[in-house]
Amino acid sequence: MAPDSPSSGNDSPSTIPGMVRIGLGHDSHRLVPGGPLRIGGTEIPFDKHLDGHSDADVLLHALSDALLGAAALEDIGHWFPDTDPANQDRDSAELLVACYQEVCQHGYQLVNADCVVHAQQPRIGPHREAICKRIASLLAVDTGCISVKAKTGEGLGPVGRGEMIQAECVVLLQAVTMGTGEGGKRNE
Numbered sequence: 001m002a003p004d005s006p007s008s009g010n011d012s013p014s015t016i017p018g019m020v021r022i023g024l025g026h027d028s029h030r031l032v033p034g035g036p037l038r039i040g041g042t043e044i045p046f047d048k049h050l051d052g053h054s055d056a057d058v059l060l061h062a063l064s065d066a067l068l069g070a071a072a073l074e075d076i077g078h079w080f081p082d083t084d085p086a087n088q089d090r091d092s093a094e095l096l097v098a099c100y101q102e103v104c105q106h107g108y109q110l111v112n113a114d115c116v117v118h119a120q121q122p123r124i125g126p127h128r129e130a131i132c133k134r135i136a137s138l139l140a141v142d143t144g145c146i147s148v149k150a151k152t153g154e155g156l157g158p159v160g161r162g163e164m165i166q167a168e169c170v171v172l173l174q175a176v177t178m179g180t181g182e183g184g185k186r187n188e
């Protein structure tokens with residue numbers, strides 16, 4: 001994946017096999033009329049959807065940011081800027097896969113991801129298993145590597161009023177190759 005700007009401006013550190021790195025991702029999108037809703041690469045029956053430049057899949061955006069962040073590879077907006085018309089209405093599953101490929105090229109693999117979706121409506125809980133399977137399939141990892149939890153906004157704030165949905169993810173990466181950390185070069 002080529003960055004959309006000349007340089008990431010951030011040399012990722014050297015990798016040593018077995019080394020682990022943590023990453024954090026957060027995202028939020030506004031709910032607007034018209035379904036279906038798309039979260040975690042999974043369509044959920046609802047009369048609203050998330051508004052954004054891409055398909056606004058809040059969970060996949062947060063997960064992509066967590067993966068990139070763990071490898072010090074900037075964020076999803078760096079690789080797929082919302083100023084690029086090519087990214088309009090784009091399938092965030094494609095973006096997630098591309099981000100993880102970049103992470104893998106830097107010598108890492110995913111150990112596990114733990115995610116939280118904050119939504120007053122619809123209830124995400126009944127869809128958690130399908131979402132976990134979908135994400136695991138996209139990343140080619142065991143389903144047991146992916147955790148998705150669902151929280152309501154307890155009726156408080158913009159989430160609680162049903163105006164938006166938020167997602168947070170933490171991931172753990174493990175280095176699998178010795179690497180220079182520069183431009184994806186590896187010493188194998």
Ligand code: MG
Binds near residue numbers: 027
């Ligand atoms: Mg987003």
